[in-house]
Amino acid sequence: MAAGLSDSAAGQDKTVTLDHVKERVATIENMPQMGRGTVAICVVDIGTREVLVARNAHRIYAPASVLKVVTTAAALAKLGPDYRYTTTLQTAGKLEEGVLKGALVLEGSGDPTMGSWRFASEGFPPMTAWAQAAAKAVTDAGIRRIEGDLYIDASIFGDQIIPNDWAWDDIGNYYGAGAAGVNLHENLYHVDFQIPERQGDLTRIADIRPKQAGIRFHNRVTAGPPRSGDQAYIYAAPYTDVAVIRGTLPADAGKYTIKGGIMDPPLFTARTLADALKSAGVEVTGKATATFQTPRKPEGERTTVWTHQSPKLGDITYWLNKHSVNLYAEAFAKTLAVETDRPGTTEQGTRAVLDILGDLGVDTTGMILADGSGLSRRNAVSPRQVVDVLEKMALHPTYDVYLNSFPLAGVDDDPGGLSRVGVNTPAADNLRAKSGFISHARSYAGYVVDQSGRQLAFCMIANEFPSAGGGAIRNAFRELMVDLAHLKAE
DSSP, X not given: OOTTSSOOXXXXXXXXXHHHHHHHHHHHHTOGGGTTOEEEXXXXXXXXXXXXXXXXXXXXXXXXXXXXXXXXXHHHHHHOTTOXXXXXXXXXXXXXXXXXXXXXXXXXXXXXXXXXXXXXXXXXXXXXXHHHHHHHHHHHTTOOEESSOEEEEOGGGOSOOSOTXXXXXXXXXXXXXXXXXXXXXXXXXXXXXXOOSSTTOBOEEEEEESOOTTOEEEEEEXXXXXXXXXXXXXXXXXXXXXXXXXXXXXXXXXXXXXXXXXXXXXXXXXXXXXXXXXXXTXXXXXXXXXXXXXXXXXXXXXXXXXXXXXXXXXXXXXXXXXXXXXXXXXXHHHHHHHHTTSOSSHHHHHHHHHHHHXXXXXXXXXXXXSXXXXXXXXXXXXXXXXXXXXXXXXXXXXXXXXXXXSOBTTOTTOSSXXXXXXXXXXXXXXXXXXXXXXXXXXXXXXXXXXXXXXXXXXXXXXXXXXXXXXXXXXXXXXXXXXXXXXXXXX
């Protein structure tokens, strides 16, 4: 492990000066792994608003998933931590002697958590239990036969579920799953592989969970070098029926599972609900289908037979930042569009985020937002702007919820990615930071209290370094964050 990531107990007594921090920044900038890339850093004392460290702080760079702290700040500020998504199951037609003469409609609100496993311990049903609960509500309403379609109304977010300029090798994978007006199981499926021992040989798809009906999978994944990790990518566009999987998986693994993004979440939801209705003894004579345009909604008097509410937005924010869930962030952006009387699109969502930040007093001049999650390479923000967001949120009524969503350093049971950072140092159970990583970009942003009791807000971004340098830059940034916890005013 690199020095500084898990220091000895003696590290508790180490004192770091501001000059040392600035020297560390210069060292990172001149690392051979940086190549011709750029480092940008801003550190501010929240109490005095004094800028302690600034390097390229006002220039804009691709922030990767650090952008999530911007999106979640806007969502908490506008919607509040108690906001919930509401999805309703409605009849559109007359019910006569157990027969619904019309459609059964599931009207979505853009809830990204519906059927997710993350909230099961809090009483929110995962996918199968969710579908069973919906089907039970139908039978409890006295419906045994539906003479019409099962309709999934996903019109709230329109039909463009993927932002305009996401990379082709991201779309189709779980982290590239788009946010629809109706989402289920985080729009996730797993592909299980059997891997041959000889490098170069073709792997075999053993299973797909949950089943993706109507999708043809073309497997081009071969056995790669031992311990080479997941180098396989799913190539699939929204609403298509073909997915091509390319790349390699480690030959010594035997078995390996990768994650895919469901290509048509509303249709997948329709089929899942149709299966649950069939199991519950409800016959549907029409189709399981979806709509994205308001004028196409089925006609008829609506009666709500079941309502599903999401966890609170504050609880969703916790997992969004702890596990960097792109789907949640994209849904937040589109929700902000809807809640500010705009169409529920990514473009309008990013405009809403900028407006909300402006209302908070953040200078958004030159900030470019292409999505809510940071997956787009076209996003561009400055470290100073990110720190400005952190400063404003430190004074906001939702700060405790916001702060708690950041991964916590040096704590084993924290679900974020910093549990091994700063162990046995002042950073442990103190430093909170959201990380970011996309091709040729690494970043961190967060809070730490230094040895003088000052609360610091910081953001550090590296862009355009060679691909092989990512690990070294990540470790260097982690060492720098630990140094901030050791920092003492002179």
